[in-house]
Amino acid sequence: MRRLRAWLVRFGGLFGNARRERELAEELESNLQFHIEDNLRTGMTRVEARRRALIRLGGLEQTKEIYRDRRGLPGVETLLQDLRYGVRTLRKSPGFTTVAVITLALGIGANSAIFSTISGILLRKPTVANPDQVVMLLSVSRSRGLEDSPERPASAPDFLAWREQARALSGMAALDAWHDYTFTGQGPPEHVMGMRVSANFFQLLGVAAAQGRTFLPGEDQPGREHEVILSHGLWQRKSSADPAILGKTVDIDGQACTVIGVMPASFNLWIFGAQAWTPLVFTSNELSPEGRKSRSFFVVGRLAQGITVRQAQAEMSAVAQRLEKAYSEADKGWETKLLSLQEFEVRDAEVRPALLLLMAAVGFVLLVACANIAGLLIARGSGRQQEIVIRAALGARRLRLVRQLLAENLLICVLGTGLGLLLAYAGIRVLRAAFSFNEVVAGIRFGLDTDVLMFTIALAILSLLVFGVMPALQLTKSSAQPALRESSRTGSAGKSRMRTRQVLVVGEIAVSLVLLTGAGLMIRLFQQKIRGDHGFNPRQVLTAEVALSSREYSDAVRQRAFFQQLIERVRGLAGVQAAAAASSLPTGLGTEALPFVIAGRPPLPESDRPRATYYIVTPEYFSTMQIPLLQGRTFANSDNANAPPVVLVNRELARQFFSAGSPVGQHISLGSDSPGHSVWREIVGVVGDVDESVAQAAGHPQIYASYLQFPAPRMSVAARSTTTAPALAPALRQAVWDIDKNQPVSNLMTMEQVMYSQGGGAGSLIIGELLGIFAGLALVLATVGIYGVISYLVLQRTHEIGIRVALGADRHDILRMVLGEGARLAVLGLLFGILGAAAVPRMLASAFQGFSLSPWLVLVAALALIAFVALSACYIPARRASRVDPIIALRYE
């Protein structure tokens, strides 16, 4: 207790130093005086009295020291002292301080931002109760006919069978995802992404509604399903967060539905991107034996207590086998696969390779940053050698010296970390904006991950301390003498330190080259993707999606009439060169692959039939999109409902299936035709291949049907502008509303934007940009590193340079000498870098399909850039060296 009191008083003793010093001095003085008086009384002389008194008092300074130590908390005081000294020293070398702080900040900030993004997107647990227990069940085809994606959702009868037979899962629900609703009733009509779900869907996931309720069992039966649940975002946006939304009626796809609930903002299965949920009622068609073949319902399930995924998988495989035997026509060759919801969410997103690549880039930059800091600290350490050695000789203990260096480094850490935090927050915002190129991805919320931040900070501090303290430990180990004698002339210890720095710089240059090459390749990839040839001309084309509601436009006649009118109107608009409509755009979403049969060839079972992507287009489509006609003719207005059905095929289909002769005149029937009623369509022409995604490597067979013969309710309109595409936007929208004012127009964007957002081009652009930033960072850091090393080198050799100049070397000789040193380092670094950069294309190819760029151009460009930058960095110190006054140099130690 007493000791605590003492400690507290001592803590208070940290302050008010001056006063206490004075008091002590006064006390000691008075003690002295008393003693002198006593001595005088005993008869000594004044001088003798004073002398004796002083002796008995003991060492004044020592007493004061001990007193001071006891008065305050010596540890804390020395720390404060060290910090103050550290601040002074750092301010004296602002260059070093700035560079060290910025380097640290960049490392921490960039690293934390990227890793937070990655963990936010890739490692995020789905927002359901006990997410590890929730699984998705998929149907997997064993046959090779479906190379596109062997994994598909389930059919309605299969789902019911699974649900009934599975014991390992405590519950299952089906979902019809990515359902496009026409949402009317709260503001202008709009297309909203939604899901139809089984009644137990929400209960299975363990999420409750934020307002109102979720579905009750039995509400997914016909007659009771006119209900809708809104997402938080939809409620806010469309209904302006109307608190009395429950019970109101909205129009979903023409059906009046009551709003029974609003989901909380936190509920977001982003892979589905649903904003509204309605009950899923299976139609009799879907439940029929034919319907067993149509696999479009995703199934989600929850594992029963204590059951693992593997056990559930085993049971479901057995169930699938039973179904195969029972329903051999529909289910032959189909297995069941289970994966956790989290895996499912991440698997389909194209962001995974992008993020992993970024992680690698960040790792590199971190390396470079660490190397830089290490180099800086090493240089600094050797510069202060003399100071440290002298202090040691004057009596400073090793611990004290090390502690003082630690304090300095701590200051740098604190500054760098603070700046790094700011950078991290800013970086996360930038990344969030960058990653909203995709509606799917934009729905994910991620923030700065505190774990990552802590880890990075710890790492940075650790490396800083290690590299900062090592010199101190080293220096204080050796005895003072040789160190004091040591000057830059000899300096054997200095040489090994120099070597380390040189190695570091070579490494930095190599890493910069690798990063730059990677960035350059990604950017070129993007350019190639977007601006490359995809089989059509995307420039100056405006597109929009118009999906007619099935209630208003229930039959083909009305659908056809609408679009015919629309295309007429759009073509007549000012500034429109050509206009057309298609069921889906090139590189856009919404394509269907249908199996087809060529007349006169041996029949194949449906699962083995070849597939082609099926487009329904208006006659002017090919001229609007500037897709070349290679054989035969395109559609004409005469190919209407009364004429025999015709199709166009693309070059790839002709190549694969009609290698013997021209396909024109042959007949094809498509899987979408009603069974038993194969409609033989005549091939009237061959058109050029069109890419279905920006990253597409090889051609796909494609079949076009004429809209006049096979109308569809949902088409994308494309209009080629004589000027710029966005100029047509208001007129295009108005043209639609002139025909039907309640018809929503969605996804109004230029063709290039479609390629960017739907065609998969965005990923590589963003990666390219981010990689470019990192490469730039690495380059800047490497430049600073080279500059530092060369300056240091020049400093070390100032004496030698002085001699050379005195002996007759002129400025250019010195310049050449220093530049030569720098060039040597740069060349070495570049050589190593080339080795590393050679691996980059292979890495990128494995991550991104369709990557087939030759790296040489980019590599050479990167080489040139780095070489230029490196030599520039050497130039300044070289110039300084050449201007050195020999007299000063000769005296320099």
Place this chain on the structure above:
Amino acid sequence: MGDKSDVWQGTLALMVLKTLETMGSLHGYGIARRIEQTSGHLLALNYGTLYPALLKLEQEGYVSSVWGVSENNRKAKYYKLTRAGQKQLEKEAREWEQATAIVARFLKETVPST
């Protein structure tokens, strides 16, 4: 060095407390002089070492100090025993006597009578 100086400081503190108990309020020099006298001039301490010890006692609350004026009109800091200090003195004195009694017994015993 650690152990010995702690013991020494403890002993010094004890002596200071006892002196203050006997003499009442006293300044630093007076305490030092008195300790010298009481020890029969066998103890010759550096007066300087007294001040850190006094500071420690003050921090622990066993003594209190106040600036005052001596007989010859000289300014000096006077120290006084507090109640806590009194108790501590009694406690430490007891412990010291116990310790010496035990050691004395040992010393008596180890000499076998021949």
